[in-house]
Amino acid sequence: MKILVLGADGYLGWPTALHLSARGHTVGVVDNFARRSYDHELGASSLVPIATLKKRVDTWREVSGFELATYIGDLCDPEFTRRIVTDFEPEAIVHFAEQRAAPYSMIDRRHAVYTQVNNVVGTLNLLYAIAEVNPDIHLVKLGTMGEYGTPNIDIEEGFIEIEHRGRKDVLPFPKQPGSFYHLSKVHDSHNIMFATKIWQLRSTDLNQGIVYGQETPETVLHPDLATRLDYDGVFGTVLNRFIVQAVIGHPLTVYGKGGQTRGMLDVRDTLACVELAIMNPAQRGEYRVFNQFTESFSVAGLAELVAKTYPGDVTIENVADPRVEAEEHYYRAAHTKLLDLGLNPHLLSETLLESLYGVVERHHANVDPEAIRPQVQWRSIASPALAGSELAAGRQ
């Protein structure tokens, strides 16, 4: 199948492009290097060195024999967006190309506005391009489990049947996102649902949990094929960050009580889920939502797991929660639709953790301990340490 991967230079976009290519699909990769520019802005970098996109693509050609058509540009540029859809003629488009860190969106006003405009306008331009060029294209869009927040009822996959005063309807599941980033994904979801209806598009919204892991069968084939691994307080996600902290002897920083429970998944399952969605496309006019995670963990539980399995001394430190969120809450979320399509989950195991310890140990000299602590406070209007950057101002 001809598949265009948007945001293909990022943490998940890159291994997804490789996976789809290895499985025999004809893959095009699109990126504007926004993710690398955030590194420049924050003075941070991936723990595992990553090659340039050009080198990645060249190496993949040498290793696999497969070509990745490459497009450099910004979805917020409507002519670019229309051109890639026209030129590549994709049957499916996988859309990772959004600013994806909650703390980044909460740095200050400029970063909040940048995140929402970048994500919402890029997706709007994409919807228009699909509708105009070929409404048969299946849009596979990355959303987040964070769109739902933590309601005191079971979370369903996108929609919920509500019985109210003697009447019934199936309605979009109420959203309670917890950052301007998560809000941008909720805005996207509403826009996609509407566009799918009026133009009879095909769309799948993958409400993904927090991803852990760094190696996939393709990325391990050559060091230049590695994907990034972030551990800093802005882009580092919880389990990856804990592992880095364990390796360098830093206390595991649990935010607040650590009762925050989230759906999570192995990076390899991200690739499998995206491919399952593509191989089982939505119908014309259908907007469907899959909750894309395999297991739920509390933050404190993850910290304990790392402390228990890491072969060395580990301490756990409860730091003041920089976010405004429930630190203890009910959490139960449905995630059967991808299993029904045939997902075989990689559940979090000691083997995976050991492999991650190994990855981090090989690169531990790259760790900047200063970058680990949370620097962005939800309750503050601006985080002085990070808000000074003019890069975001330039973008916005």
Add this chain to the structure above:
Amino acid sequence: MKILVLGADGYLGWPTALHLSARGHTVGVVDNFARRSYDHELGASSLVPIATLKKRVDTWREVSGFELATYIGDLCDPEFTRRIVTDFEPEAIVHFAEQRAAPYSMIDRRHAVYTQVNNVVGTLNLLYAIAEVNPDIHLVKLGTMGEYGTPNIDIEEGFIEIEHRGRKDVLPFPKQPGSFYHLSKVHDSHNIMFATKIWQLRSTDLNQGIVYGQETPETVLHPDLATRLDYDGVFGTVLNRFIVQAVIGHPLTVYGKGGQTRGMLDVRDTLACVELAIMNPAQRGEYRVFNQFTESFSVAGLAELVAKTYPGDVTIENVADPRVEAEEHYYRAAHTKLLDLGLNPHLLSETLLESLYGVVERHHANVDPEAIRPQVQWRSIASPALAGSELAAGRQ
């Protein structure tokens, strides 16, 4: 009280500013003349001539003795937004300053993107300005009943108690907005709810129905105080448009079957509701939603009412619905919160209709019959007759 009215040069912003001023409040008015620029773009104009904002303010000073502090600028300019909040020191801010026509947002990609960026970024900038300058300021934001769409259950005021698999929670009412404009209001609602929570702001979201009428006790005091009356296919709302059609002998254009049912209210009730919200402010940290309408009507029912009451021949024409919407549906929406605060509604009466017929008859020479028919089709990617304009491109 010191009240800043944003979008104070518009259909509702202007009479709201006058009403609050007449009631003894100290009022500041803010506008960027976006609404007047849409007229230039579409080659349309208000049926009732309107004076410049400067003349309006001068005339109000002469008529009432009250001063309106005037600020010209764009909420999408964060420095301007922060400056007006700092300079005027409002206790409450009434926010009408958004692109408010569903058909305008559906003209093409540029108009959709413009509408969402303009509305969402303006509101984000405002939330940051309030949080930074004085989080005690009460934000009274105009939303729309169109955020809810037409679910098959009763619509509540912003939130709904859901019982699901043996557990209960009170959650945001699910949204099913029907245009990129309505979607922008849903995005705003989510952003405001979140900002109110993290920064402990005070906010009231007024989900307003469709407003009819043109005269208020203040605007009738002098011709230069008149507010606009729109009847065109883009900005004209349903009852105002039917009245113009009746007066000029044009068939009343009912979209589809006409079973579309909507909450509606008299322009004078808009002013009363806004003032009630201001005089009964939200608590710190409270985001509340009032459904701001007084009666529900079907489109066909309104056409029949006009046909019955207009002293002349009236025909009704069912034209193909340009929108993607249910043409017949269940509709029952709560609207008790403003009544509980003391609203005395002006229900739609023959007297009001007769007064509106009079307004339109005095100005019927201004009607451009070409402007009345729907020119924007929801199912089309672009509406050729209107998409050619470069004004919106310049803005976006």
